Amino acid sequence: MRSFSTEALRRTVRNSIVKWFNTNGRNFPWRSTTDPYHVLIAEMLLRRTTATAVSRIYLNFMTRFEQPEWLAKTNINTIASMICSLGLQNVRARHLQKAALSIIEEYDGSIPQAFDKLTTLPGVGKYVASAVLNFAYHIPMPLVDGNTIHxxxxxxxxxxxxxNDPRAWDFMESFDLGNQNRAFYWGVIDLVAMICLRKSPRCTDCPLQEVCMWNLESAV
Ligand code: SF4
Incomplete structure (x- = not known):
């Protein structure tokens, strides 16, 4: 039985995830850059696939398309062939190229720093826009995907x-992340990938085991 107020519980969960991530989080190349273009491309590649799959092609892809201009002028089939291991390569390639064109034509080659502008880019929805603001621009924004919901x-x-449930976005906004936003959201992603597995969660290794409702109820 836990005895936290909701706010204290959120604070405990936030601090536990950040602390766990700082020791156990995974290293991916897109986590060691704050270049908004590189972060944007990584987040577009990461949709509907795994971080491990993206990590196999990311560095090659970014070397080939280091600037949006290079992506914009490359044959679409070439782009698709470089990302076919991720699946959805034709749609993904089209979005990547259209987004690159839009960045060049509408934003003078820079990645916008505003949510409303980011979501005008082809293939960029709420999650990717919010991820770019959190991970590249260090602006704490709510971020919700299947991992968060889980x-x-x-x-x-x-x-x-x-x-897409607005209540989920409101709930994440209530975490008051400040400058811990990157570690917190990467921690959520890694906890779900490594510890809070959907079929067999590894609760005894989890930093949230003492406050987690699922774990406390299964111990009754
Ligand atoms: S279910 Fe287990 S692994 Fe998942 S958050 Fe709760 S304690 Fe951690």
Whole structure:
């Protein structure tokens, strides 16, 4: 039985995830850059696939398309062939190239630093826009995807109607992340990938085991 107020619980969860990530988080090349273009491309590649799959092609891809101009002028089939291991390569390649064109033509080659402008780029939805603001521009913004929904269900017992549920975005906004936003969201991603597995969560290795509703209820 846990005895935290909701706010204290959120604070404990936030601090535990950040602390765990700082020791156990995975290293990926897109996590060691704050170049907004590189972060944007990484987040577009990461949609609907795994970080491990993207890590196999990311450095080659960024070497080939280091500037949006290079992506914009390359044959679409060449782009698709470089990302075919991720799946959805034709749609993904089209979005990448159109986004590069839009960055050049509408934003003078720079990645916008505003949510509303980012979401005008082809293939960029709420999640990718928010990820760019968090990970490249260090602006704490709520970030919701299947990982977030899964972990919030396990820890808080909250049920949302998928990643587009406005209540999920409001809930994440209430975490008051400040400059811990990057470690927190990467921590959520890595906890779900490594510890809070969907079929067999490894609760005894989890930094949230003492406050997690799923774990406390299964111990009763
Ligand atoms: S304690 Fe178990 S169920 Fe809860 S977040 Fe950790 S791994 Fe998931």
């Amino acid at each position: 972990l919030m269900f396990r820890v808080f017992g909250l049920t949302f109607n998928g990643p």
